[in-house]
Amino acid sequence: MANPHEHALPAAGLTHTPGHDAAHAHEHNPNLQHHFYSMEQQLEASTLGMWVFLVTEIMFFGGMFMVYIVYRIAYPEAWVHGSNHLKVSLGALNTGVLICSSLTMALAVRAAQIGSRRGQVLNLLLTIVLGTVFLVVKYFEYAEKFELHLVPGPDFNSTGVIPLANDPTHQQLFFSIYFMLTGVHAAHMIVGIVLMMVILVMAMRGRFDSSYYTPVEISGLYWHFVDIVWIFLFPLLYLLGAHLGAHGG
Amino acid sequence: MSNAVQPRNSYLDAPYGVAAWLLTKDHKRIAILYLISITLFFAVGGMFAAGIRMELLTPRGDLWTPDLYNKLFTLHGVVMVFFFLIPSIPAVLGNFLMPIMCGAKDLAFPRINLLSWYIYLLGATVTLAAVFNGGLDTGWTFYTPYSSVSSQTSVTTAAVGVFITGFSSILTGLNFIVTVHRMRAPGLTWFRLPLFVWAIYATSLVMILGTPVIAITVLLVGAERALHLGFFDPARGGDPVLFQHLFWFYSHPAVYIMILPGMGVISELVAAMSRKQVFGYSFVAFSSLAIAILGFLVWGHHLFVSSQSIYAGLVFSIISMLVAIPSAVKTFNWTATMYKGSVSWESPTWWVVGFMGLFTIGGLTGLFLATIGLDIHLTDTYFVVAHFHYIMVGGAIMAYMGGLHFWWPKMTGKLYSEGAAKTSAVLVFVGFNLTFFPQFLLGYMGMPRRYQAYPDEFQVLNVLSSAGAGVLFLGYVLPAFYLTYSIFKGAQSPANPWGATGLEWTIASPPPTFNFDEEVIVTEPAYNYKPTREVHVG
Numbered sequence: 001m002a003n004p005h006e007h008a009l010p011a012a013g014l015t016h017t018p019g020h021d022a023a024h025a026h027e028h029n030p031n032l033q034h035h036f037y038s039m040e041q042q043l044e045a046s047t048l049g050m051w052v053f054l055v056t057e058i059m060f061f062g063g064m065f066m067v068y069i070v071y072r073i074a075y076p077e078a079w080v081h082g083s084n085h086l087k088v089s090l091g092a093l094n095t096g097v098l099i100c101s102s103l104t105m106a107l108a109v110r111a112a113q114i115g116s117r118r119g120q121v122l123n124l125l126l127t128i129v130l131g132t133v134f135l136v137v138k139y140f141e142y143a144e145k146f147e148l149h150l151v152p153g154p155d156f157n158s159t160g161v162i163p164l165a166n167d168p169t170h171q172q173l174f175f176s177i178y179f180m181l182t183g184v185h186a187a188h189m190i191v192g193i194v195l196m197m198v199i200l201v202m203a204m205r206g207r208f209d210s211s212y213y214t215p216v217e218i219s220g221l222y223w224h225f226v227d228i229v230w231i232f233l234f235p236l237l238y239l240l241g242a243h244l245g246a247h248g249g
Numbered sequence: 250m251s252n253a254v255q256p257r258n259s260y261l262d263a264p265y266g267v268a269a270w271l272l273t274k275d276h277k278r279i280a281i282l283y284l285i286s287i288t289l290f291f292a293v294g295g296m297f298a299a300g301i302r303m304e305l306l307t308p309r310g311d312l313w314t315p316d317l318y319n320k321l322f323t324l325h326g327v328v329m330v331f332f333f334l335i336p337s338i339p340a341v342l343g344n345f346l347m348p349i350m351c352g353a354k355d356l357a358f359p360r361i362n363l364l365s366w367y368i369y370l371l372g373a374t375v376t377l378a379a380v381f382n383g384g385l386d387t388g389w390t391f392y393t394p395y396s397s398v399s400s401q402t403s404v405t406t407a408a409v410g411v412f413i414t415g416f417s418s419i420l421t422g423l424n425f426i427v428t429v430h431r432m433r434a435p436g437l438t439w440f441r442l443p444l445f446v447w448a449i450y451a452t453s454l455v456m457i458l459g460t461p462v463i464a465i466t467v468l469l470v471g472a473e474r475a476l477h478l479g480f481f482d483p484a485r486g487g488d489p490v491l492f493q494h495l496f497w498f499y500s501h502p503a504v505y506i507m508i509l510p511g512m513g514v515i516s517e518l519v520a521a522m523s524r525k526q527v528f529g530y531s532f533v534a535f536s537s538l539a540i541a542i543l544g545f546l547v548w549g550h551h552l553f554v555s556s557q558s559i560y561a562g563l564v565f566s567i568i569s570m571l572v573a574i575p576s577a578v579k580t581f582n583w584t585a586t587m588y589k590g591s592v593s594w595e596s597p598t599w600w601v602v603g604f605m606g607l608f609t610i611g612g613l614t615g616l617f618l619a620t621i622g623l624d625i626h627l628t629d630t631y632f633v634v635a636h637f638h639y640i641m642v643g644g645a646i647m648a649y650m651g652g653l654h655f656w657w658p659k660m661t662g663k664l665y666s667e668g669a670a671k672t673s674a675v676l677v678f679v680g681f682n683l684t685f686f687p688q689f690l691l692g693y694m695g696m697p698r699r700y701q702a703y704p705d706e707f708q709v710l711n712v713l714s715s716a717g718a719g720v721l722f723l724g725y726v727l728p729a730f731y732l733t734y735s736i737f738k739g740a741q742s743p744a745n746p747w748g749a750t751g752l753e754w755t756i757a758s759p760p761p762t763f764n765f766d767e768e769v770i771v772t773e774p775a776y777n778y779k780p781t782r783e784v785h786v787g
Binding site for chain 2: 033034035037041044045048049052053055056057059060061062063064066067070071074075078152153154169170172173176177179180184
């Protein structure tokens with residue numbers, strides 16, 4: 001009770017220590033936002049923020065995967081037949097493209113950490129190019145589905161690609177989920193490419209070095225996440241026919 | 250004008266003007282922006298409710314057309330749930346207080362915080378566009394296949410509006426989680442955090458895990474309507490019940506997004522108004538997490554009559570009843586906190602006591618509905634309507650009002666009329682019970698919800714309910730006047746008008762822009778009230 005600052009600050013046990021602030025003053029970085037006390041705190045907060053955001057993304061895609069699982073269990077044959085209408089070669093090509101883009105992305109983060117501006121620009125450009133290649137391939141796949149009338153709607157299967165015996169109604173359900181999953185994934189790719197362009201411009205201006213590379217790092221996390229979603233989509237959508245066909249006859 | 254007392258640097262004074270407010274990154278100003286917007290939406294949602302209660306004065310559906318009545322109850326639900334209740338305590342009180350309670354200068358991501366307010370406004374605008382362009386008549390639950398195939402109203406637009414608003418909620422939750430993890434002042438350990446922060450943290454977990462699921466669900470409904478993709482339409486091989494699973498996977502936890510922050514507010518108020526450490530601090534803290542977790546495992550109790558397997562129903566029924574345990578832990582611990590405390594009967598206490606009564610009734614009637622046999626009788630009756638209004642209005646809004654009154658002097662630096670505030674609390678308590686208690690009886694007698702006409706013998710109770718809504722209206726309008734009046738004419742508030750503990754009471758009212766002049770170091774647990782009366786008695 002004799003403690004003098006109990007009177008000065010009656011409500012809570014806190015003390016103000018100007019010295020603590022001063023300790024940090026000498027290492028003040030222009031990239032440090034005012035509400036953080038240190039660069040480490042800022043990097044940790046941003047990284048955790050991106051991880052939390054990716055958790056929400058998992059739940060977001062999770063809803064669609066749930067729909068996929070429920071109907072796949074209900075209509076396994078329609079799923080096999082639907083899957084057989086997808087081009088495994090194009091899907092595999094795109095899988096390879098995305099895995100390569102994850103590599104270039106990781107190299108870009110590494111380049112930022114060691115302060116190599118040339119490495120950042122080169123690898124970010126490659127990432128953008130590979131992402132664009134993915135979308136172009138996706139465009140040709142979608143175009144083929146439109147030509148064959150495999151897009152859900154009143155015209156679905158109007159050319160009779162799918163024989164009646166193969167349950168066109170539930171294959172339409174398969175294609176609904178195919179377009180929803182790959183469409184939302186492609187939207188994420190577009191967001192990622194725009195993000196990479198912003199990071200590229202910042203990298204060209206020399207904004208990043210070994211003391212500050214947070215934006216490259218967390219954009220990289222996002223890019224890897226979008227890639228990983230595709231790693232799940234490829235077998236679930238494209239390889240299902242071969243898999244179930246081999247086991248279930 | 251407020252510089253008369255002493256030169257200050259409060260967040261309200263420093264850079265002024267429309268642009269400074271609309272582009273602010275200060276969590277306190279963003280809280281005020283949210284306060285203004287959600288109050289407007291509360292008024293809009295209240296108008297729809299007034300329309301419902303006026304129609305139900307008479308047994309015949311004679312005031313509105315059936316179509317308009319359907320739109321009224323739908324829009325009442327959509328506006329109140331998505332644009333008032335979900336953002337209410339987190340976005341207003343949480344935004345304002347969370348960083349201060351953590352001893353931080355701001356939330357971890359101030360720009361994202363501002364962005365979330367703009368996303369909220371955008372979502373609200375799109376939804377309002379649906380209101381004026383054909384309305385919405387699906388009920389706030391958007392059940393398929395009516396919503397995805399049959400309804401002639403602007404379901405797609407409204408779904409897009411709800412989808413957009415979801416991101417506001419996600420970003421707010423994300424910001425809060427990172428702030429609690431990374432922005433706490435030195436010495437402020439998890440178990441020294443105020444219970445309000447624990448509650449907001451648990452709420453944020455629900456927000457980030459649940460909201461993305463409703464986002465994708467309404468997107469699927471929108472895609473089914475607009476792009477002819479079939480997910481829930483039986484004609485295209487889909488299953489409408491799957492929609493209900495996905496919808497309630499979010500929307501049941503959403504109930505806890507509404508009530509958990511309220512529980513956090515009550516924990517703060519009970520301690521401050523009883524001048525005592527909260528009884529069983531860690532139990533109250535963990536009960537918030539328990540509610541958040543259990544909340545994700547009970548959605549199936551909305552599907553007892555939707556062709557769900559009886560075994561699934563049994564499991565959901567049992568888990569739903571388990572929610573009563575953490576809820577009761579909180580209620581008993583608040584009561585134990587007040588027991589032998591030096592309770593001061595200032596206005597926040599009146600809201601607290603009102604909350605406890607109404608929340609208890611709401612919680613206990615939830616057990617009735619979790620019981621499968623009883624629920625089959627009560628499903629889609631006014632009993633359900635009364636139950637969730639006791640939780641959402643009696644619980645969440647009472648707590649919101651209590652918190653608003655408790656922290657108003659901190660937020661504005663002004664004191665309001667105690668007498669008017671107590672009058673408002675009493676009006677709301679009486680008006681609320683008069684409005685919704687008769688609905689328990691109506692539901693028990695079998696009156697279904699969402700109909701504009703009803704048999705003559707239900708009229709007395711319906712008139713009572715509508716009269717209560719009038720009293721409730723007065724109770725909610727009164728604060729709009731005396732709180733606004735206090736901003737202009739109220740007495741200056743000291744830094745700590747209630748004599749409460751907590752970091753927010755150690756700084757000026759209203760707080761300076763960066764909250765604390767120097768880095769904060771915490772050395773004490775929360776609610777470290779010195780024993781007063783008991784020392785002399787015991």
